Amino acid sequence: MATRTYLEAISEALREEMRLDERVFVMGEDVGEFGGAFKVTDGLIEEFGPGRVRDTPIAEAGIVGTAVGAAIAGLRPVCEMQFADFVACGFDQLVNVAGKMHYRLGLAVPLTVRLPTGGGFSGGPFHSQSPEAWFMHAPGIKVVAPSTPADAKGLLVAAIRDANPVVYLEHKNLYRRVKGEVAEEQFETPLRARVAREGRDLVVVAYGAMVHTALEATEDLEGASVEVLDLRSLVPLDEEAILASVEKTSRVLVLDEANATCAAGAQVAALIADRGFEYLDAPVRRVATPDVPIPFSPPLEQAVLPGVGRVREACLELLGY
Amino acid sequence: MLDLDGGAESLLNDEDRAGLLRHMLLMRAVEERGLSLYKQGRIPGSFYDGRGQEAISVGATWAMAAADPVCSPLIRDLGAHLVRGTSVADIFRHYMGRENPLSRGREGNVHFGDRRRGVVGMVSMLPDMMVVAVGLAMAFSMRGEARCALTFFGDGATSRGDWHEAMNWAGLGRLPVVLVFENNQLAYSTPTERQYAVDPAARAAAYGIEAVSVDGNDVDAVFAAAHDARRRALAGGGPTLIEALTMRMHGHGAHDDASYVPAEMVAEWARRDPIERYEAALEMRGIDAGAIRGEVAAAVAAAVTEALATPMADPREALQGVFCEGEPTGLLDGDAPWSGFLPALAPMV
Secondary structure: OEEEEHHHHHHHHHHHHHHHOOOEEEEEOOOOOOOOOOOOOOOHHHHHOOOOEEEOOOOHHHHHHHHHHHHHOOOEEEEEOOOHHHHHHHHHHHHHHHHHHHHHHOOOOOOEEEEEEOOOOOOOOOOOOOOHHHHHOOOOOEEEOOOOHHHHHHHHHHHHHOOOOEEEEEEHHHOOOOEEEEOOOOOOOOOOOEEEEOOOOEEEEEOOHHHHHHHHHOOOOOOOOEEEEEOOEEEOOOHHHHHHHHHHHOOEEEEEEEEOOOOHHHHHHHHHHHHOHHHOOOOOEEEEEOOOOOOOOHHHHHHHOOOHHHHHHHHHHHHOO | OOOOOOHHHHOOOHHHHHHHHHHHHHHHHHHHHHHHHHHOOOOOOOOOOOOOOHHHHHHHHHOOOOOOOEEOOOOOOHHHHHHHOOOHHHHHHHHOOEOOOOOOOOOOOOOOOEHHHOEEOOOOOOOHHHHHHHHHHHHHHHHOOOOOEEEEEEOHHHHOHHHHHHHHHHHHHOOOEEEEEEEOOEEOOEEHHHOOOOOHHHHHHHHOOEEEEEEOOOHHHHHHHHHHHHHHHHOOOOOEEEEEEOOOOOOOOOOOOOOOOOHHHHHHHHOOOHHHHHHHHHHHOOOOHHHHHHHHHHHHHHHHHHHHOOOEOOHHHHHOOOOOOOOOOOOOOOOOOOHHHOHHHOOOO
């Protein structure tokens, strides 16, 4: 085991996978000599050369579309969107070409698209989004969102080895903020939820950076025993793990950094309404970003992104129901 | 009548010519039968055909080797599927929504491919698959393989951003891709004068891409241009845009009477029909075009009979196959019927 930041764990997963499998290559804007806008691919070009660490034109449809071509030709492309927000420019290639190809033609597309996602640092409306729900609604695409360095590595390895398009959400606010123990050998994290903290009175269902918000908000909640369930994978969604936590705790807060409407958390809430109703002692509550673009100025941004205070308040309300 | 003493003369023997004619006739016969099955209600949804454009997909695909994928034949390019060897009976099964290995009932009309033959099916958003073809070429270049990708796009598709991204990417990397610009003068009802100010073939130079314009109703000319483009691609000379000028002779789809197209324009292009011209030229060489027509008609009739005897696709297929379970199933090689690919004639690349 070694201590790694979330960002180091992502880099390590890439480097080791490229060493183990010559079909794996990375492509994206400024990922080569420059090492990527966040330095995730720093140093890769020295080891693997410009053929496997490919700087691309600023063309997201081109990045995703050519990666689909490379994938069906037998390679394992890992694309970086410089910011998750820009995947909107490659949306059609991902949703209409990659996502539907196996269903329509029986042709697998082993493609990973890395999305540096999320807000919290005044990135404004085009550098702060959490677009995971766009892809949850598009059949044929898997969606994963690690919250810890170990899962950052294991889920990226799993994504690269998957035979399907996988959208990998890496939260920018965790890159250097979160450290943890990571196994040095390569391993795959299963696309299933993880109990981040056991509890009996209430469960907070979250993923990505919101797992840390949930843990912090419920660390000392007037003696309550609060479970935090880290989804890790949104497609497939670990329905059994969610229902097991609901059955155990009978109170649920669903937490999203994404805009509230049709978010991952909305799907979780719908699942509980459908299959977990009998377990509940209180209504399912949600905390998410209101349906506004992510604003720039710190007080405005803090007013919309779910923070420790809002989560804590919602938990207390649920416990008192 | 075509002049067969041109550049293609040295590349094509009479067997090739008979094969080119056979595949153009097959495309027309399949689509004529398809239109009637659609009108009878045997083909659900919609039906699109490429009448008058047969020389383009047949001629360009004829120039490709077995390992050169086609990505993708569009709605006027059935001939590409036929040249690669996709089963005609399976095509009819697919059109009719019956059990078939191409789409399993999950897709319709010309939206199919046959990965076993290196043919990637199209999507409706054009020219998305041009970007994917550039990605195939990028993979061949990365692995140092002597292969190229073939892609088709129409005049309307050149207005979308993906066209620019594909052109820029292909030109920048000098990638081995043959870009066939199928200019049939209409994007649904929109003529090219309302589509763009600068001809896409002229734009190619701005991307560092060679361009050539040919008569899209002359199958030998299309073949020769695609052959040259492939040779350039394999020699490291990068992509080539081939403009094949033609005319869409039917509506956009079977539902469209194309009343917006001037009748004199249709009449003028009917006189340039690629199949009739080629038949006349081949008859002069002593090739029995009538016999080929007969073979094709019999093959299509048999394929339709087989397809009609096939059950409708199993509704359980609707919920399966969204994800690939297990190892990816990639592209394999297709048929490459050109005589130049025969082992005895191998020096011709």
